[in-house]
Amino acid sequence: MRNRLRTTVSALLLCAAAVHPGLLRAADAPAARADTLKVAVYNELAPFSDKGQGIDADLAAALAKKLGLTLSLLPFNAGDDLNDDLRNMVWKGHYLGYGPADVMLHVPVDRMLMNANPQVTIFAPYHVESVRLVRSAHSIPSFDGVDALAGKRIGVEKVSISGMVMLGEGNGRFRDQVHIYPTATEALQQLKGGQLDAVLATRSEIESVLRGDPAFPVQDVPFERLPRAGWAIGMAVKKDNVELARRLQAALNEMAADGELKAVFAKYGVQVVKP
Structure with missing residues (x-):
């Protein structure tokens, strides 16, 4: 894995x-x-x-x-x-x-x-x-912080930095919303298909799959466990x-x-x- x-x-x-x-x-x-x-x-x-x-x-x-x-x-x-x-x-x-x-x-x-x-x-x-959050503009039309993820379906790669951060954020407040996939690519494909509302992954993974599609804005979210500068x-x-x-x-x-x-x-x- x-x-x-x-x-x-x-x-x-x-x-x-x-x-x-x-x-x-x-x-x-x-x-x-x-x-x-x-x-x-x-x-x-x-x-x-x-x-x-x-x-x-x-x-x-x-x-x-x-x-x-x-x-x-x-x-x-x-x-x-x-x-x-x-x-x-x-x-x-x-x-x-x-x-x-x-x-x-x-x-x-x-x-x-x-x-x-x-x-x-x-x-x-x-x-x-660096790690970034990418969201569906349809299901999350605006984003002003992690509170916008409440009740949303969030994809991460199993046993990954992104998974660790998302599962631990806010003492596990999003844990029941996190969907785990074998790879970030699979999670991002699910986002494209409408099965997820957001994915936390590396910027390179996001760019390689979504290719700048404006339907999926990328957010720089200041998670405490991640270096802001990458x-x-x-x-x-x-x-x-x-x-x-x-x-x-x-x-x-x-x-x-x-x-x-x-x-x-x-x-x-x-x-x-x-x-």
């Missing part, structure tokens, strides 16, 4: 990852080559990475091209927390033999996470993610891989400057937010 609650408050608020029964078999791991850039991306993290496609998959391909390397994508199922993911996919590798990659994408650029993982370098933030996501490499980090940072800077990064996000209906 996606977005398992992290073991620390900081990681819990700064992550949107995937959690599944197990990693791919070691036999499925691509063979290492000197001319290859191995990039780890999460499974079932739409619109960033799902079944080898998405923003992060396209970003990985663009970075490999700029470095003059062949891309080897390593999709993986997240562990119980980000420390597991960094160990398995960046600095050590999974005990089943899958990984490590040369670089992992979609890593929260968070000081607590950095301090807890001295074996890696977390760098190159390329987007700022959180930056970037990359991670093994600590001693200084030269690769330098080259990846330079490639990302070039993509941001010439509009290529913006185009990668726009392909999936998402507006890139500069860190």
Whole structure:
């Protein structure tokens, strides 16, 4: 299941990852080559990475091209927390033999996470993610705060940051109104179909499904448990891989400057937010 609650408050608020029964078999791991850039991306993290496609998959391909390397994508199922993911996919590798990659994408650029993982370098933030409320303008024609949600059907993704926040808001005052779905995409599709009145999800998830439809306004709701400014996501490499980090940072800077990064996000209906 996606977005398992992290073991620390900081990681819990700064992550949107995937959690599944197990990693791919070691036999499925691509063979290492000197001319290859191995990039780890999460499974079932739409619109960033799902079944080898998405923003992060396209970003990985663009970075490999700029470095003059062949891309080897390593999709993986997240562990119980980000420390597991960094160990398995960046600095050590999974005990089943899958990984490590040369670089992992979609890593929260968070000081607590950095301090807890001295074996890696977390760098190159390329987007700022945030949680937003999207509502049906038909069923909730005006919105002046969370009180407007009273009696309304609210969708969230199971075991997610959004779910945690919505279920806990006001000491559980909305608990009986919350409808839980396997993914945020499914909740958003239900909103489009009229089965829900509102959905709490990440801004990227909302934009990728609703594509700016004016029938579904997006609200910035100041929930106490969420950082108002959102959180930056970037990359991670093994600590001693200084030269690769330098080259990846330079490639990302070039993509941001010439509009290529913006185009990668726009392909999936998402507006890139500069860190």
